[in-house]
Amino acid sequence: MTRAGRWVVAAAALTLPLWIPSAYHLHVAIMAGIFGVLALSLNLLLGYTGQLSLGHAAFFGIGAYTSALLTVKLEWSFWPALAAAIVLAGAAGWFVGRLSLKLRGAYFVLVTISFAGVISLVSVNWIELTNGPLGLPGVPAPGLGPWSLRGKTAYYYLVLAAVGLSYLVCRRLVRSRVGRAFVALRENEALAESIGVDVTHYLVLAAVVSAAMAGLGGSLYAHYTRFVSPEVFLFTYTVTMVIMVVAGGKGTLAGPLVGAVLFTALPEALRAATSWQWQMLAYGVLLVLLVFFMPRGIVPQITASLSGRARSDPASRVRRP
Amino acid sequence: MLAVSDLAVRFGGVTALEGVSFGVKPGSITSVIGPNGAGKTTAFNAITGYLRPTGGRVTYEGVALAGLRPSAIARRGIVRTFQKTSVFPALTVEDNVLTGLHLRGTAGVLAVLAGRRRLVAEEWTLVADAAAIIDFVGLAHRRRDAASALPYGEQRLVELAVALAARPRVLLLDEPGAGMTGVEKTVVSGLIRKVRERGVTVLLVEHDMRMVMGISDTVIVLNGGRVIAEGSPAEIQTHPDVIRAYLGASHGSV
Numbered sequence: 001m002t003r004a005g006r007w008v009v010a011a012a013a014l015t016l017p018l019w020i021p022s023a024y025h026l027h028v029a030i031m032a033g034i035f036g037v038l039a040l041s042l043n044l045l046l047g048y049t050g051q052l053s054l055g056h057a058a059f060f061g062i063g064a065y066t067s068a069l070l071t072v073k074l075e076w077s078f079w080p081a082l083a084a085a086i087v088l089a090g091a092a093g094w095f096v097g098r099l100s101l102k103l104r105g106a107y108f109v110l111v112t113i114s115f116a117g118v119i120s121l122v123s124v125n126w127i128e129l130t131n132g133p134l135g136l137p138g139v140p141a142p143g144l145g146p147w148s149l150r151g152k153t154a155y156y157y158l159v160l161a162a163v164g165l166s167y168l169v170c171r172r173l174v175r176s177r178v179g180r181a182f183v184a185l186r187e188n189e190a191l192a193e194s195i196g197v198d199v200t201h202y203l204v205l206a207a208v209v210s211a212a213m214a215g216l217g218g219s220l221y222a223h224y225t226r227f228v229s230p231e232v233f234l235f236t237y238t239v240t241m242v243i244m245v246v247a248g249g250k251g252t253l254a255g256p257l258v259g260a261v262l263f264t265a266l267p268e269a270l271r272a273a274t275s276w277q278w279q280m281l282a283y284g285v286l287l288v289l290l291v292f293f294m295p296r297g298i299v300p301q302i303t304a305s306l307s308g309r310a311r312s313d314p315a316s317r318v319r320r321p
Numbered sequence: 322m323l324a325v326s327d328l329a330v331r332f333g334g335v336t337a338l339e340g341v342s343f344g345v346k347p348g349s350i351t352s353v354i355g356p357n358g359a360g361k362t363t364a365f366n367a368i369t370g371y372l373r374p375t376g377g378r379v380t381y382e383g384v385a386l387a388g389l390r391p392s393a394i395a396r397r398g399i400v401r402t403f404q405k406t407s408v409f410p411a412l413t414v415e416d417n418v419l420t421g422l423h424l425r426g427t428a429g430v431l432a433v434l435a436g437r438r439r440l441v442a443e444e445w446t447l448v449a450d451a452a453a454i455i456d457f458v459g460l461a462h463r464r465r466d467a468a469s470a471l472p473y474g475e476q477r478l479v480e481l482a483v484a485l486a487a488r489p490r491v492l493l494l495d496e497p498g499a500g501m502t503g504v505e506k507t508v509v510s511g512l513i514r515k516v517r518e519r520g521v522t523v524l525l526v527e528h529d530m531r532m533v534m535g536i537s538d539t540v541i542v543l544n545g546g547r548v549i550a551e552g553s554p555a556e557i558q559t560h561p562d563v564i565r566a567y568l569g570a571s572h573g574s575v
Binding site: 169172173176177178180181183184187188190191192193194195196197198199205209 | 369370371390391392393395396400401402403407408409410411412416419420421423424426428429430433434436440444447480483484486487
């Protein structure tokens with residue numbers, strides 16, 4: 001994106017509560033922001049190290065539960081609970097990363113799915129701690145000094161700050177030696193090792209940062225909906241994140257954000273436009289069309305056609321398995 | 322000096338290497354030749370940590386390498402290339418080499434996240450280093466092209482550039498001339514000589530005898546997983562065991 005384009009997007013995001021038509025639309029924007037954090041987090045693994053985590057909802061859920069439990073049961077205030085959610089989710093990411101040290105591709109996917117399955121079962125069955133399927137109501141709204149961030153406008157800015165922070169973390173990482181090591185793992189692991197990239201170290205690192213970021217998203221979600229139940233571990237959340245990253249453009253910085261906004265807004269728009277029977281069908285058709293016409297994702301496709309390199313760059317069209 | 326002693330690799334019942342011993346003198350170009358299946362690439366894999374040897378030792382300057390990860394061996398200055406072309410396909414030539422400079426960078430994750438100013442300076446140094454290496458292999462005009470978009474011969478040069486970026490003290494090249502045209506092979510031979518002039522020890526697996534005999538100081542011949550001869554190119558060319566291994570017992574069947 002050009003510098004001017006970036007400023008327009010930033011200005012639009014910053015002034016959004018001023019011109020958005022209703023509180024409902026603001027709600028959609030907040031959800032898009034939370035999913036933006038999650039999509040950025042998944043993209044770090046999927047887009048850069050090339051490893052698909054299909055248990056990403058686990059890190060999201062761990063963040064949500066940590067924050068909720070600490071504030072509800074131990075009456076911590078929001079900020080330390082948020083920090084704990086990030087740390088604990090990051091620790092879970094470290095665990096999964098270590099667990100799958102030598103596992104790649106389908107096996108990495110299986111480990112992440114299993115991990116999410118186990119965590120989800122714990123949340124349902126450890127009733128003394130989590131209240132089981134009934135969930136934890138009464139998660140407090142966050143405050144900032146004397147102000148409460150209970151209102152949607154205030155919460156929007158909190159989420160926007162989190163998106164900004166996550167974006168900055170991703171951007172700094174991928175544009176550095178660390179990010180090059182991530183990509184080396186994705187592109188050619190044997191070659192990466194031969195030039196001294198300790199591949200497993202960087203995979204664990206990516207998993208930790210990615211999980212911590214998902215934990216941030218989980219905490220924000222818990223304090224926004226004010227209620228946490230085992231539903232946060234639903235596979236649907238993971239699938240939604242994957243759709244956002246792949247459709248937006250994996251391995252790009254802006255892609256996950258574009259995907260998050262689009263695929264948060266789309267179901268809402270479809271809900272307004274059609275009956276529920278048609279809603280999922282239309283969603284599916286649109287998704288298929290998008291993948292068909294923009295197989296590399298929205299952002300890479302647009303960047304390529306803008307710079308006119310789509311034809312002269314066969315490499316970017318050839319996808320490796 | 323890189324020393325291989327009594328190296329053995331067995332895959333189940335198949336013996337790929339048995340009692341292989343040789344030394345690579347610092348600053349030399351040493352070639353390993355032998356018929357297909359002789360164990361050349363297996364030896365490379367065992368030396369560089371891609372394969373755990375069944376027995377024997379590999380030491381570099383007296384330190385044992387067996388059991389170390391390939392990245393740890395690379396950190397000790399022993400860098401290899403692959404028989405099959407091996408680049409980072411979606412990245413540009415420049416990014417390939419920048420990735421190869423991994424060991425030369427120092428940026429850790431915390432410094433990166435904190436956005437330390439010195440990292441900007443480091444990035445610029447790395448970019449300049451990358452440009453110098455790309456120039457060295459003669460791919461300056463390809464700097465911004467994706468590696469996978471390059472013709473085969475140039476991809477092999479990218480591979481060499483990536484390996485050089487890791488600043489090897491011993492460079493192991495697995496068939497750098499395979500599939501190249503005569504002209505390209507001459508270029509590669511010239512580059513290998515220049516690399517050696519910079520003080521890098523080169524260990525080479527190669528099938529092209531003209532190339533091997535032209536640039537090697539020492540030639541090691543493997544056959545059936547064993548060293549059958551070792552010596553200067555002239556000695557090897559007239560060594561009866563080598564002739565037998567390559568041409569069969571009755572000479573004239575080329």
